[in-house]
Amino acid sequence: MILLLGLLFVVPRTAWADGAHCNETTDTCEVQYHQEIVPDPSTPPSKDGSRDGEKPKYPACSSFRGGSVVALPGTALADLPVADRPEPGWARSSCLEDGTLMWVWSPPRVNVEVMARTLLARLQLRPITIGLTPKRQGSMGFVGVPNWLWVQDPARTTYGPATISAGGISLTAKVELIEWDMGNGDVVRCRNRGTEWFDGMGVKQSPTCGYVYSRQGHFVVRATAHWVARWSGYGQSGAIRLSLTATRPLEIGELQVIITG
Structure with a gap:
């Protein structure tokens, strides 16, 4: 008697991605620096896995130059001492002072x-929700x-593009x-959002982004989205670069044919 429990697939380890080699040498901006990323324990888990809770951080108030004026959010200019009031043409941004969100006026x-970093923080970018087979x-x-x-479900704040303008920037x-x-x-690098798998598509490789164990x-799959914010x-x-990561556990088993008689 032959009892068919499954098929044994023997495929060498392989990874593929859309495009040629998927290298990371595409930034062409005039000015580049790294945006600091800090943990945010308040970020909720996604429906398909947990999030590492990273997000852009407001810059420190001390990073603004040129005699900046710092005050509590909601402070009216008329409430500031005359000697401390911002000069004409100064722009208002947000910053952190001892962990507290503040307003800052500074020569733009x-x-x-640093003002561009405040705009990036205001976008409230989030890690992606992982799509993965089995779904x-x-x-x-x-x-x-x-x-x-x-x-x-790619969105403005999880995949982009997300645009914001304020204070002349x-x-x-x-x-x-x-x-x-x-x-x-193994790491698979994809310069696209991939293709969602639906019932009926069968057992075949993704046309855009996939992997074979x-x-x-x-295993724990970690999807790190590398953002570039051009200002x-x-x-x-x-340009400001930042990375946001989501994770999801995955169990991989082995299908075999067992013959009994």
């Missing part, structure tokens, strides 16, 4: 970069069966690369 031309969390995937990878942020750490040392085990204002321009 010498603070364009139901807790279901088992299998060795040799392609896993599709995608951004579930405009900023547009969008995801330019997603790195999928498959939990076994070559061994069974328990311009007052004759200057630049």
Whole structure:
């Protein structure tokens, strides 16, 4: 008697992504610097996995130059001492002083970069929601069966583009690369949001972003979205890079054919 329990797929470990080599040398902005990312424990978990809770942080009030004026949010200029009032043409931004959100007025031309960081923080960007086969969390995937990878429900604040303008500065942020750490040392790099898998599509490779496991085990998939926020204002321009990560556990088993007689 032959008892068919499944098919044994033998496929060498492979990873693929849309585009050629998916390198990270695409930024062409005139000015570049790194945006500090800090944990935010208040960020809720996604429906498909947990989030690391990273988000852009408001800059420190001390980073504004040129005799800046700092006051509590909602403070009217008339309530400030005459000697401390902002000069004509100064722009108002937000900043952090000892962990407290404050208002700051400063000469914009010498603070364009740091003002752009306040705009980025106001966008409230979030990690993506992971799309992954098998779609139901807790279901088992299998060795040799392609896993599709995608951004579930991409939105303005999870994938972009997200645009904001204030104080003479405009900023547009969008995801330019997603790195999928498959939990076994392999990383898939995709410069697209992937293609969602639906019932009936069968067992085949994703046309845009996917991976095949070559061994069974328990893995934690980490999807890191690499954002680039390009800004311009007052004759200057630049780019801020930041990364936001979501995670999801995945169990990979092995299908086999067992023959009994």
